[in-house]
Amino acid sequence: MVSELFADLQGQPLATQVLQSALTHQRLAPAYLFSGPDGVGRRLGALRFMEGVLTGGGPDPRERRRLEERNHPDLLWVEPTYSHQGRLISRSEAEAAGVNRRTPPQVRLEQIRDLGRFLARQPLESPRGLVVLEQPEAMAEGAANALLKTLEEPGHGLLILLSAAPDRLLTTIRSRCQQIRFTRLPDAAMQTVLAQLPEAAGHQALEVAAAEPELVALASGSPGALIEHVRVWGTIPEGLRERLKHPPQTPLDALALARDVCEQLEGEQQLWLISWWQTVLWRQQLDRVPVERLNRLRQQLLSFVQPRLAWEVTLLNLISVQSS
Helix, strand or coil, X not given: CHHHHCCCCCCCHHHHHHHHHHHHHCCCCCEEEEECCXXXXXXXXXXXXXXXHHHCCCCCHHHHHHHHCCCCCCEEEECCEEEECCXXXXXXXXXXXXXXXXXXXXXXXXXXXXXXXXXXXXXXXXXXXXXXXXXXXXXXXXXXXXXHHHHHCCCCCEEEEEECCHHHCCHHHHHCCEEXXXXXXXXXXXXXXXXXXXXXXHHHHHHHHHHCHHHHHHHCCCHHHHHHHHHHHHHCCHHHHHHHHCCCCCHHHHHHHHHHHHHHCCHHHHHHHHHHHHHHHHHHHCCHHHHHHHHHHXXXXXXXXXXXXXXXXXXXXXXXXHHC
């Protein structure tokens, strides 16, 4: 029965084996850290594992639907948020509301406090409360300390952290979680997963990726990441993409490109664009210097340096590198 539970989790045999064993023997840790790249099945693995916890190990269509729709009374799903008009909103809500997203979302102290209270309460229907925390690496120091306190007194709930950057978590947080590693998929497995998706997004990703090999390289073995890269790639004006494939040659061109990037793109789009452009430049030039300059630009944007100034300096420096 348990093997049926994880039937749609492709390309993760080791993670599946560990989770199956925990359910079979009913030896559940109070906290798990599902680590690995985005888009390789961490979220799906968490959903199927929680389904097994609720049902005693077997699949159940009703519980699966409730978990996937996030309307189970004993499930709390926490993700990074933006602060907008006195309330916290998710990335999807921010996109729908047109909220300025020039800085990345964060997991906030009040969210971690809510998480602790949820785990401490008596569950309504299930043997234990279930909490999923996405991107715990996006916590500030106060939130991280509050999470550590919760992990020291876990109660009877089950906490699953989904992290693509576990090395950015406090060592004391990692040590209190059982780590389940999810790995990148080989190309053949990626294509299989994308082709089997019921949504058109998988087929679109395959079509675009065939013409844009940089997106495949950027995905690095993650079907979900490839779908997301294709989505974001489609939001970048084609004119900007073409101008970056042929970097500016004069200071005036560099200043104009910096202006257009900052006027036309949100902060998260700019951060994505840097990663994509690094891949393009590396494939074109096999030169580490431009890649390192763009790494510096990313850090500046994340450190709240004025975006247009940061882009201007970087683009002008790239011109000097090309002419030297």
